[in-house]
Amino acid sequence: MKQSDRTSQLRPSPIRAISEGAPPGAVPMGLGEPGWALPEPACLALAQQQGPCAYGPNTGLPELKEAVAAFHGAKASQVMLGCGSQGVLYALFQAWLDPGDAVLVPDPGFLAYPALAHMAGAEPVSYALAPDFTLDPVRFRAALDRTPSAKVAVVNHPGNPTGAGTSAQALSEVAQACAARGILLLSDEVYRELCLGERGPSLRDVSDTGLVLGSVSKAWGAPGLRVGWAIGDPAWLAPARLVHAYMVTAPARPAQLAAMALLEASPAVLAEARTHLRVRWEAFAGAFALAFGPSPRRTAGGFYHWQPLPRTALADPMAFCVRLRDQGGVVVVPGMAFGEGGRGHIRLSYAGEPDQIREGVRRLAPFWNEA
Numbered sequence: 001m002k003q004s005d006r007t008s009q010l011r012p013s014p015i016r017a018i019s020e021g022a023p024p025g026a027v028p029m030g031l032g033e034p035g036w037a038l039p040e041p042a043c044l045a046l047a048q049q050q051g052p053c054a055y056g057p058n059t060g061l062p063e064l065k066e067a068v069a070a071f072h073g074a075k076a077s078q079v080m081l082g083c084g085s086q087g088v089l090y091a092l093f094q095a096w097l098d099p100g101d102a103v104l105v106p107d108p109g110f111l112a113y114p115a116l117a118h119m120a121g122a123e124p125v126s127y128a129l130a131p132d133f134t135l136d137p138v139r140f141r142a143a144l145d146r147t148p149s150a151k152v153a154v155v156n157h158p159g160n161p162t163g164a165g166t167s168a169q170a171l172s173e174v175a176q177a178c179a180a181r182g183i184l185l186l187s188d189e190v191y192r193e194l195c196l197g198e199r200g201p202s203l204r205d206v207s208d209t210g211l212v213l214g215s216v217s218k219a220w221g222a223p224g225l226r227v228g229w230a231i232g233d234p235a236w237l238a239p240a241r242l243v244h245a246y247m248v249t250a251p252a253r254p255a256q257l258a259a260m261a262l263l264e265a266s267p268a269v270l271a272e273a274r275t276h277l278r279v280r281w282e283a284f285a286g287a288f289a290l291a292f293g294p295s296p297r298r299t300a301g302g303f304y305h306w307q308p309l310p311r312t313a314l315a316d317p318m319a320f321c322v323r324l325r326d327q328g329g330v331v332v333v334p335g336m337a338f339g340e341g342g343r344g345h346i347r348l349s350y351a352g353e354p355d356q357i358r359e360g361v362r363r364l365a366p367f368w369n370e371a
């Protein structure tokens, strides 16, 4: 029997594929997840659970919706909960896209966006970022103008894989362009709280259109809980809530209770996360300056460094990354996994243990210095 057309273009994530083939002792700088322990409020909430482990409401626990709403200065009715922000994104795409529709996605950008568009039968259409990988409203509008079939657009700031952010002005212009066309703008802000300098703008600061995506996976240190959300006009959320309810009923109850404990303890949990991030950034930046020469530039947020490839690796970036893994003993992600715009870079994650980060950078440097 023939596999569905919608799913036949799907391939395993190159991030997982390159990580899974790693030799023993390889330093993991591939995966984008916090390497620090689950914060205590979540551990306590998980340990304290007793009585029936009920399904709970299909739209998630009202107390968790309240906690997310309070964090964002929104109403509980404006919150959709899901199994990670990716579960929310899947449901939104299913709810709002038909075959023949297009989704504007950043290039380079998080690799789930195009895959989820295909799964909804839609076409991902990439838009270029500025040369420094920040959001560029001129390039965004040009892509929008070229794509009459666009129904949804995604922006991501700070971005995966580059860590680059956006100005409030650029975000506002993009929001206006989407509102003028009547299309749904999704502002993926899962890395927004994970910053060392000033926190970047939210779509909610500059517009009352579109939806903001958030998650406990990054700054709240809990990717394995699989709890994320979208915030915005309930009219956009309603059909996606139904999709999500048929898909999985609701996020796992223990995870929702743990996420609630994290949200309620946000000031302490986020301050601690920034300390974890600072320690890792300092380990990375120190080792990088020593091994590569110039200090790396700090990004708007997240835990990624976007490293240009040496000239000699440009012809076959994948082969170079496999060499880094198998001969150098460091797992990294080829930038081309994130779109054509990433072809000349690799993504290094410094979310792991500081000693490992230092060792990883030390092992990588000879591959640049030989070039």
Ligand SMILES: Cc1ncc(COP(=O)(O)O)c(C=O)c1O
Residues within 6 Å of the ligand: 032, 083, 084, 085, 086, 087, 110, 156, 159, 160, 188, 190, 214, 215, 216, 217, 223, 226, 227, 228
């Ligand atoms: C930009 C971006 N958005 C969304 C996600 C999905 O996160 P989650 O489903 O864990 O909330 C990720 C995960 O790496 C990401 O990098």
